[in-house]
Amino acid sequence: MKEQTAVAVICDKPVRYRVRRSDRARRLSLQVSPRKGLEVVLPRRWSLAELDRALRENAAWIDAQVERFDVRLGPRSPELVTGSxxxxxxxxxxxxxxxxxxxxxxxxxxxxxxxxxxxxxxxxxxxxRPLLERWLRRLARLHLEARVGELAALHGLTPSRVIIGERTSRWGSCSHKGNLSFCYRLVMAPPAVIDAVVCHELCHLRHLNHGPGFRKLLAEICPEHDEHMSWLRDHHDDLQI
Incomplete structure (x- = not known):
């Protein structure tokens, strides 16, 4: 299972958390935020026993963070009311x-x-929420299909398809068939940040890895890529509905 939700007893109190297994992760990581609650990223081959040990060893930190963000029973969705x-x-x-x-x-x-x-x-x-999500999905398709087409033509790259969906771990990806997939919520980010994600995935059409060739091409077509990725990390919780 790619993701699952469970409840652990932390400092004698229940805490709801989400486990996400990752092929790319090399070590277990714990993250707590208002929008996602407690999230555990677990390397694909690690056992649940190792997860339990990490929860025990970090119990005090987890307890403090879930209290700080008020997410003991899970993440809080942003309030969608007049004025928000x-x-x-x-x-x-x-x-x-x-x-x-x-x-x-x-x-x-x-x-x-x-x-x-x-x-x-x-x-x-x-x-x-459902209405706003559908509206954002339509906007994402229009904006991302246009930018992929323009940037691909500018740099001599040819993707097969553009797919808009809900991605939980990455803002974009490129398949071995040349399909580019993007999370619809990316359209909430500034245009320059969106372009940086598009350029990243376009570079994978030529280099399906993150080796020297990929990094050289990315630096040529998007010199401010790292700065824009920092913005995405810093504002991750703002790009939720």
Missing amino acids: TVLVLGRPRALKVEGAEPGRRRGRVVAENDRLRIQLTADDRMDP
């Missing part, structure tokens, strides 16, 4: 959650300058 904000192409957009016009059968999201109006019908059960 979400990032769209790096710009904060204020939300206005309202009822749809009489007679409208489906809810929708309307973009107005720096505001997003989320118009709900009775069928939406007053939950704006």
Whole structure:
């Protein structure tokens, strides 16, 4: 199983956590954040006994962090109500959650300058999240397909397909068939950061690894790549809905 959720007893109190197995990880890591709660990244071949030992050895730290972020029972989703904000192409957009016009059968999201109006019908059960996710997915497809096409042509690279989905561990990937996949939430980042992720995956069309050839090509077509990746790491929790 790629991911699973479990509950551990930490300092005599229950803590919900998520385990993600990774082929790339070389050691176990523990992370706590408001949006993801306690997440454990476990190398593919490591046993659950090693996971249990890590939880015991780091119990005091885990207890302090889950108390600090108030995520003992799991991550907290951002509140999507009138007045809250979400990032769209790096710009904060204020939300206005309202009822749809009489007679409208489906809810929708309307973009107005720096505001997003989320118009709900009775069928939406007053939950704006699915509508906002669909809107972001459509925007991501339009923006990423356009940028992949433009940057690929500029640098003489030819991807097979562009796939937009929900990725839990990476913002983008490149398959051996030349398919480029991106997380739809990447469209919440600034355009320059999006371009850096696109350039990273385009370079994998020529070098399906992170060796010297890959790094040389990436430095040529995106000199500020590392700076943009730092932005993604620093703002990971802001790119959630």
